Amino acid sequence: MDEFKVRTIDLQQVQNQTRHRTDGLSSSTLVLRRGQAFTVTVNYDGRPFDSLKEQPIFRIDSGPLYVEAPVSESRHPSLTQWTAVLEKCIVNPTGHRALSVSLSSPASAPIGAYTLQLRVHTRLSVITYFLGHVTLLCNPWCPADSVFLQSEDLRTEYVMSDIGLLFKGSTGNIVPQSWSFDQYEKGILDICMKLLQLSPQHQADMGKDLLNRSSPVYIGRVISAMVNCNDDKGLLMGKWSGDYKDGVNPSKWSGSADILRMWAETQFRPVKYGQCWVFAAVMCTVMRALGIPTRVVTNFNSAHDTDGNMMIEEYYNEMGEKLSMSRDSICKGELQVFQELQVLDPTPQERSAGMFRCGPAAVKAIYEQRVDAQYDVPFVYAEVNADVCTIIIRNGKVLSTSIDKRRVGALISTKRPGSMSMQNITSEYKTEEERCCGSLAGVAGRSVTCHSQPQNAMFMDSRGVEVSLQLLKAPVVGENISFNVIITNNDAAVKLLKKHVNAQNKEYNRNPTGSFWESHDDMKIGPKETVTIKHEISFKEYMLKETAEDSLVNLAVVIEDVKSQERVLASEEFNIRTPSLNIQIQNEVSVTINTPQVATVIFTNPFSFAVRGELTVSGSGLLEEKAQMRITIQPRETTKKPVSFTPRMAGAKMLSANLVLENPPTILHGFKTINVQAS
Structure with missing residues (x-):
């Protein structure tokens, strides 16, 4: 009888990708999830298959690493190594024969690109057949995979969904913006894999990098660094002010595919430009494409504490103008979260182990204030919990100071699963005590009161005069900005006051620019009296001079008691939202x-x-x-x-x-x- 001879091999791409929930992903390869079996059909001619005479062995290659899986008739595939199990022998009506083989990868297999080969040992020969290329992803449907998610609804939202909402603006004027993650668009999965291949870790030691890719923690740190271009051939260059004529204004991006394709089509030159939400949204695309459940999280008033003292210093002059004196900043930060609530932040801010990246930092560790935990928990804890010290100075001398525990991390939000609405997740990051101390989310007119201090007593509590700001409606481009200054005299005597109100444009993630509107008045206030003074800033006075979106304004008022020289300050940072389509x-x-x-x-x-x-x-x-x-x-x-x-x-x-x-x-x-x- 004729010798056993392989004729064709079918990787069953449509059926396998449907079972592995990868059928929507576009790739030049077969796309599979680890820890799950897939079927290969071996069509052959000659006599019936005899395991004593023919020994088929599958070889799975990844770079310098490989494993071999001999075809076995055992019905118990291993959970810790690659296995190949003979499912059945088939005789087609045409007389051709086939073997149906079930291959399984371990749930801890490194993700990435693989090459499949079949080597058949017979009595007379050893022949090797090339089967094709496979891309292996993490598997949140597999209980043995470390990215496993119990809830099907959450798997649908955080892995399968390609539509999202990002939340921008300020706590009193939240602006939802749509984002298309685009993981199903043509070629996007292959480009996401290219981020891993071009990483410094892969270039330095390919074998070590491939082995480490079994861990989503490792993958997250690699991708967090590769989404920005500060240390490597990364994806995006950040820019937070100035003009964007040599690139794309970050506000024009609406999805990840354009950015990923531009990077690939320009031989991996960084794409200009990104800001916090762009870095976060693109990283979400990459992580979802790799099979790691991910959501984009907006931390309104995210603190960047450069000196590690958990304190953000803000300086004003006596006229209410905010000064650019501190490297600390309070920006609108977007964080990344995946399986078991781990924070990743790809926006280039500080180095972590020598590279611009952040996380994964366990949200539980942030909540429990365990600032000694990995990775970068102190940095993320400061992003959501730092205090703000507001200081009024004149000629280098401190006139007054105060501590505000309310502003940073006032609202942490994400898209609600299965809905195009916002979900407040502040309670996942902050204790009830921290939130009670700190959260005034959604309340317009939050004010900070600063008090004059004697030279050697920085935090004396003097409250002769109080002041606050109140926005009368959410500001919209094209309309006037209307607000009240509310002044209260707590003493039983008439006071003569000087009122200084100042409005400045605020560059995204940076300090304010020059004032575009101000008002200065002398006034008298009676004993125990409260006075409300309305102001309006016209559209002509604040009209933007360059393309911007949800423009940020820093509004401040300083009240000076002429007699005591006590000064109090109230400030409000808000966005001017654009009309909607x-x-x-x-x-x-x-x-x-x-x-x-x-x-x-x-x-x-x-x-x-x-x-x-x-x-x-x-x-x-x-x-x-x-x-x-x-x-x-x-x-x-x-x-x-x-x-x-x-x-x-x-x-x-x-x-x-x-x-x-x-x-x-x-x-x-x-x-x-x-x-x-x-x-």
Whole structure:
């Protein structure tokens, strides 16, 4: 009878990827999850398979490392090593024969690119067959995998979902912005794998790096460093002020695919530019693509404590103008969280073990204030818990000072699973005592009172006069900013006061620039009297001079008691949000895969002058290419722009629209979620 001879080998790509929940991921390889069996069919000619005469051995290569898995008839695959189990022998109607073999990787297998080969030993020969390439991912569905998530709803949200919401602005004026993670877009998984291959760890010691990739902690630290470009051939270059003419304004990004592709297409030169939320959102894409459950977290008023004293110093002059004297900063920080709540922050701020990265730091350790725990727990703890010391100075001398325990980490939020709404997760990071001390989230008009201090008594509690600020409504571009200054005289005597109010633009993640509006008055206040003074800053006075979004303003008031020279200060940092774009879907309840649909982007010009700009509409799984058009809108006019799309994936999808205006130079956003039905 003819010798056993392999004819073809079928990796069963469609069936295997469906079972491994990787069928939506685009790659040039078979994409699998570790710790789970997959089927290979070996078609052969000749006599029936006899395990005593033929010995098939699968070889799995990754760089300099390899393992071999002889085909066994045992029904108990190993949980700790690669195994190959003969499932059945098949005789096709054509007379051809086949072996169905179940291969399994251990749940701790390093993730990455593998090559599969089959070597068949027979009585007369040893022949090796090349099967193809495999990309192996983490497996949150496998209880033995360290990234396992019990909840199917959370796996759907934090691994499978490619739509997200980022929260920007300030606690009193929160702005949700859509983000498309794009992990299913063409070529994105392969580019994410390239981040691992180009990492300094892989370049220095390929074998060690490949072995270490069994650990999601290790993977997280590598990716945290590779998302920024400060130490390596990383993905993004950060920029927080100035013009962005030699790159892309961070506010224009709406998804990760454009950034990842630009990096790959330019031979891995860093993409210009990113800011906190961009770094975080792109990292979320990479981690979800690798199979590690991840969410984007916004920490409003995130502290960057450069000197490690858990204190953020802010300096003002006696006229209420904030000064750029401290390297500490209070920015809007976005954190990354994955399995068992570990914090990663890819924004380049401080070095961790010699590289610009942060985490993974256990949220439990942050909550329990265990600042000796790995990795970078003290840094993250300061981001959500640092005190703010506000100091008024004149000619280098301290006039007054105060400590504010309320501002930093006032609100920590993320997208609610299964919903396009915000979830407050502050309680996961901070104890009840810390939150009671510190959180005034969502309350407009938070004030800090500073008191004059004798030369040798820095924290004397003198409260002859109190002052606070109150925003009358959430500021919107095109409208006046209205606010009250509320002054209370606690003494039983008339007081003569000097009032200094100052508004400054605040660069993202940095100190304020020069004042764009100020008001100075002398006034008299009666005993035990409270006075409310209304101010308005007109649109012309604050209109942006360069393209910006959710512009930040630092508003401060200093009240000076003429007689005692006591000074009190109140400050409020807030954003000026842009008007929103509205998206409507024709036949919204019956959107079906592969069926053409029409969306309409609607915008009413709120300004008293014509505006022009470029409208861009995108949607992963909905539009093959972005729809772009130039538009001009007359004062108070409503424009309606139709966009045709054909869904190519079922499930929750999202259309995003950006309108970049030239005058005023700002960016408007809108989004619409769509539930695409299977055909």
